[in-house]
Amino acid sequence: MHEPLLDLRKLRYFLAVAERLHFGRAALDLRISQPALSRQVRQLEHDIGTDLFVRTSREVTLTPAGEQLLEDGRHLLAAARRAGERARRAAGQDRLTVGFMLGVQVDPLLAAFAAARPDVTVRLERLRWWNHGESLQDGRVDVAAIRLPVRSDEGLRMLTLDQERLVVALPAGHPLAGEASVPVGALSGEPVLRYADAGSAWNAFWTVDPRPDGTQPASGPEVRDMEEILAYVRAGRGVAFLPQPVTAAFRRPHIAYVPVSGVPPGTVVLAWPVTERSGPTRDFVEAVRAAGAG
Amino acid sequence: MHEPLLDLRKLRYFLAVAERLHFGRAALDLRISQPALSRQVRQLEHDIGTDLFVRTSREVTLTPAGEQLLEDGRHLLAAARRAGERARRAAGQDRLTVGFMLGVQVDPLLAAFAAARPDVTVRLERLRWWNHGESLQDGRVDVAAIRLPVRSDEGLRMLTLDQERLVVALPAGHPLAGEASVPVGALSGEPVLRYADAGSAWNAFWTVDPRPDGTQPASGPEVRDMEEILAYVRAGRGVAFLPQPVTAAFRRPHIAYVPVSGVPPGTVVLAWPVTERSGPTRDFVEAVRAAGAG
DNA sequence: GGGCATTGATGCCGGCAGGGCATCGATGGC
DNA sequence: GCCATCGATGCCCTGCCGGCATCAATGCCC
Numbered sequence: 001m002h003e004p005l006l007d008l009r010k011l012r013y014f015l016a017v018a019e020r021l022h023f024g025r026a027a028l029d030l031r032i033s034q035p036a037l038s039r040q041v042r043q044l045e046h047d048i049g050t051d052l053f054v055r056t057s058r059e060v061t062l063t064p065a066g067e068q069l070l071e072d073g074r075h076l077l078a079a080a081r082r083a084g085e086r087a088r089r090a091a092g093q094d095r096l097t098v099g100f101m102l103g104v105q106v107d108p109l110l111a112a113f114a115a116a117r118p119d120v121t122v123r124l125e126r127l128r129w130w131n132h133g134e135s136l137q138d139g140r141v142d143v144a145a146i147r148l149p150v151r152s153d154e155g156l157r158m159l160t161l162d163q164e165r166l167v168v169a170l171p172a173g174h175p176l177a178g179e180a181s182v183p184v185g186a187l188s189g190e191p192v193l194r195y196a197d198a199g200s201a202w203n204a205f206w207t208v209d210p211r212p213d214g215t216q217p218a219s220g221p222e223v224r225d226m227e228e229i230l231a232y233v234r235a236g237r238g239v240a241f242l243p244q245p246v247t248a249a250f251r252r253p254h255i256a257y258v259p260v261s262g263v264p265p266g267t268v269v270l271a272w273p274v275t276e277r278s279g280p281t282r283d284f285v286e287a288v289r290a291a292g293a294g
Numbered sequence: 295m296h297e298p299l300l301d302l303r304k305l306r307y308f309l310a311v312a313e314r315l316h317f318g319r320a321a322l323d324l325r326i327s328q329p330a331l332s333r334q335v336r337q338l339e340h341d342i343g344t345d346l347f348v349r350t351s352r353e354v355t356l357t358p359a360g361e362q363l364l365e366d367g368r369h370l371l372a373a374a375r376r377a378g379e380r381a382r383r384a385a386g387q388d389r390l391t392v393g394f395m396l397g398v399q400v401d402p403l404l405a406a407f408a409a410a411r412p413d414v415t416v417r418l419e420r421l422r423w424w425n426h427g428e429s430l431q432d433g434r435v436d437v438a439a440i441r442l443p444v445r446s447d448e449g450l451r452m453l454t455l456d457q458e459r460l461v462v463a464l465p466a467g468h469p470l471a472g473e474a475s476v477p478v479g480a481l482s483g484e485p486v487l488r489y490a491d492a493g494s495a496w497n498a499f500w501t502v503d504p505r506p507d508g509t510q511p512a513s514g515p516e517v518r519d520m521e522e523i524l525a526y527v528r529a530g531r532g533v534a535f536l537p538q539p540v541t542a543a544f545r546r547p548h549i550a551y552v553p554v555s556g557v558p559p560g561t562v563v564l565a566w567p568v569t570e571r572s573g574p575t576r577d578f579v580e581a582v583r584a585a586g587a588g
Numbered sequence: 589g590g591g592c593a594t595t596g597a598t599g600c601c602g603g604c605a606g607g608g609c610a611t612c613g614a615t616g617g618c
Numbered sequence: 619g620c621c622a623t624c625g626a627t628g629c630c631c632t633g634c635c636g637g638c639a640t641c642a643a644t645g646c647c648c
Binding site: 022023024034035037038039042055056057058060 | 623624625626627
């Protein structure tokens with residue numbers, strides 16, 4: 001009884017492959033494995049009833065059907081996002097969704113807003129560094145407390161909330177693990193763990209590059225998950241930098257977090273789309289601004 | 295890592311509810327259970343981030359967001375179907391998908407076509423009485439060997455292929471089970487099993503109504519599945535009419551199939567959309583027509 | 589006003605799809 | 619001719635979807 005209706009998730013996978021003409025790269029970007037992607041695309045081809053790619057082990061090409069679907073699929077996906085956004089928008093002015101990143105304290109913000117607009121119901125949504133832009137743009141969240149950097153093309157307005165000290169994750173046995181703080185230059189020989197598919201801006205963030213003292217980060221293994229980072233660190237395969245507040249969520253035996261000196265702090269901002277969506281959004285920003293001043 | 299992207303299956307479910315404002319009816323129409331439907335709609339509401347219905351146990355109403363999504367969703371779903379169709383269409387003229395219903399022999403048709411157009415690759419797709427129209431319209435199949443009736447608004451051209459004798463499924467212990475054939479009038483007292491959500495035309499088909507001898511079919515339990523039919527028949531709870539060729543797929547102990555006399559035969563037709571899609575479609579029809587004449 | 593029918597929600601379970609890891613096979617490049 | 623690249627395949631495991639049974643809320647009717 002199952003419907004062979006077009007599946008937007010598979011369509012999104014297809015588009016990723018079609019735009020890069022490369023399964024491995026597309027899989028990285030989609031944050032799934034290459035085999036999973038291959039299979040999903042195959043299934044899409046079966047659902048539609050025609051091949052979309054010509055695959056050789058050296059090259060991936062679009063079939064005519066693929067070309068057509070690349071064109072239509074982009075519009076379809078955009079229309080789907082718009083539909084969700086418009087529905088949310090129609091829901092009215094008595095609700096507000098606030099995004100936040102791990103470790104960012106939102107309760108003061110919520111308290112300030114609740115005082116100003118007790119009539120508005122607030123929902124919370126956890127964001128990741130790689131999806132905050134999309135979430136704000138398509139209206140899944142109205143306003144979010146996130147870490148810099150943000151891409152300039154994301155169309156966000158921002159208000160600085162806080163500064164976060166940077167710490168380094170070291171294995172407990174590391175010579176520097178006991179220090180009260182460690183200058184970044186002392187870590188220049190250590191390979192730095194990086195997220196596999198971060199853009200250059202986020203890569204710079206994770207590796208603390210450039211560094212005020214001119215030292216260069218050594219490139220370490222690529223990871224895809226915080227637990228992977230911790231496993232590498234514990235094994236002595238590398239170190240990782242992260243904002244101090246997130247460490248609370250990842251206290252582990254054999255892992256030490258040591259504040260890093262000689263680097264600028266990270267910045268937490270309140271961000272919202274330039275295309276202001278709801279009255280509550282503006283009120284939230286204003287309430288936070290006022291509370292910050294007071 | 296899961297995407298909260300709009301899911302078209304859930305959207306289709308939502309539309310069914312939104313148009314009927316009734317979960318139970320919509321579930322019947324979608325051929326899933328009411329609990330499953332309720333949950334899918336709930337999940338859609340969670341994905342989008344806002345309620346779509348106001349539910350009381352007496353009435354279901356759309357929220358403003360629901361109204362909006364009803365409007366946009368229809369277009370989105372239509373666009374999705376079109377996208378699939380256009381992709382198939384772009385695939386070119388060297389492939390043809392042939393639909394068929396259970397029990398219809400397609401090999402002569404395929405043989406005739408293979409002789410005429412050996413260059414075309416043929417795919418087969420099994421159709422059901424309740425989805426053949428959609429499949430032909432959105433191009434999932436190019437041409438299909440199906441049973442009448444078809445709805446006149448389905449925009450199909452047709453060519454008669456065959457006539458099928460009607461048989462009745464009886465429990466093996468039934469007094470008429472041993473007969474070589476049974477007049478339809480002899481069955482007028484028996485409750486007739488019917489599909490739960492068939493339109494009136496198909497309902498008439500399953501119940502053999504009206505009957506040439508003027509007898510009236512008695513209404514029996516509604517079923518949703520051929521196996522349910524057989525279970526009912528075996529239990530003596532009712533009888534069911536079906537075209538003789540489909541019985542081959544459902545031979546079972548304790549079930550007897552007896553030809554029915556005094557009723558017109560069923561008709562198998564080759565059907566294709568008036569908006570002729572591919573050259574191969576026309577060639578297929580022509581090959582079948584020619585073979586039928588020969 | 590109390591039983592009853594209607595209707596959507598919930599608990600529980602089984603099957604399957606989707607994703608991950610390890611590995612294979614094909615294809616160019618050096 | 620070896621090797622690197624890259625998509626496909628085998629195997630497993632988890633989570634989701636759907637089904638059945640049942641519950642809870644709400645009008646209706648006598």
